[in-house]
Amino acid sequence: MAQNRIIPYGYKIENGKLSIEPEEKHIVVRIYERYANGESYLQIAERLTALGAQYTPEKTHWNKNMVARVLQNKNYLGNDKYPTIIHSELLQSAEKQAKPYTHRMDKHMKALKPYLVCNECGARLQRRLKATGVERWYCPNDTDHISLKVSDVSLVKDIMELQRKLLLSEKCRKTSHAEGKTLNLELIKLKNQIDLAMNEPTPNLEEIKESIMKLAREKYSILENIGEDSYLSHTIERLSDTELDSKLLPTITMKIVVSRTKAIELVLTNGQKIKN
Ligand SMILES: [Zn+2]
Structure with a gap:
């Protein structure tokens, strides 16, 4: 991909080692400052484009992804490989801004997330934030199981x-x-029938016994439900x-x-x- 830089923004290779590119460093700091001031990815991108800042020598048009990539690069704090561009105070104030954004999960989704399962394989769905700050729901077994449309x-x-x-x-x-209440009436009817049958001069005991059993079964099933x-x-x-x-x-x-x-x-x- 031609638009992706091999070396992260703000750095260059000098004598085989990563060093700071002064102009780009200046822009990185600006991006963090503006973000800490509450500007959105898009606002920052538009401002950089207007300023004519270069992302690569061929690219002076900035988009949200480029800004996001800069804001999410932890190497700017400095480590064995990368010289420091951003100091932790600035990073912290930028992160304070980012909090409501990156931690933003609908309160409904927070409560319901543990119950969401993939229809294909039954796995529990996962959620992460893309570089753009937009959430992505996916199945851990296969990214094809859940479409990008799901939000x-x-x-x-x-x-x-x-x-x-x-x-x-x-x-x-x-x-x-x-x-069901009408069904209860059926039970009363059944009971009356049993009473009547018992009062017959020659009661059919087998039939009565069967009716009693039926009555008991029906009563029990209603209670259970x-x-x-x-x-x-x-x-x-x-x-x-x-x-x-x-x-x-x-x-x-x-x-x-x-x-x-x-x-x-x-x-x-x-x-x-x-x-x-
Ligand atoms: Zn799945």
Whole structure:
């Protein structure tokens, strides 16, 4: 790549050793100072271009990546190989500026990150910041598994959609629960039938026994379902349908499956699946 320098900006080779290139050193210091003053990568790049500063002899047009590369090069502090260009005070004040930027992870994403898994291979998704400061979500097994399109913003949007669908499915379940009450009426009917059969002058004991067993089984299964779902259902009901709830949602989430381009499935702690 012709645009990439072999020697880092600010240095030159002299007598086979790296030494400081005075003009470039001046620009490196300026970049750090401007960044520490709160200018963005782009603002700094535009200013350097306007000044006619050279990145390489052929290149006087600066872009954000070039500025980022300078700001992320720790060699400027000096070491065995590289003479010092930036003093630690300046680096620190630049880093103070950078903090909200590089550490910026949506509070939602922070809470949900441990649950995100790759649809291809099941690996936990990783997140890093590119030189441009933009986040990159990826699968540690294969970078092709997750597309560059996947971002904090897109994930929040997809997961919000899953949350909304979960809430909807819970409302539907509640409705069928009301039907469950009708099922209870069925049980009462069954019980009445048993009572009647017992009062027959010659009761059919086999049939009565069978009915009693059936009644017991039905009662038991209803109880079991109610017990298992109460925490989940209670939590789901408290979810908002307009805002992602990164506090409650993780408490009922086993995993969130991410395909190449989006979050496609929410798997709850009871194994229930909600698809996008
Ligand atoms: Zn994968």
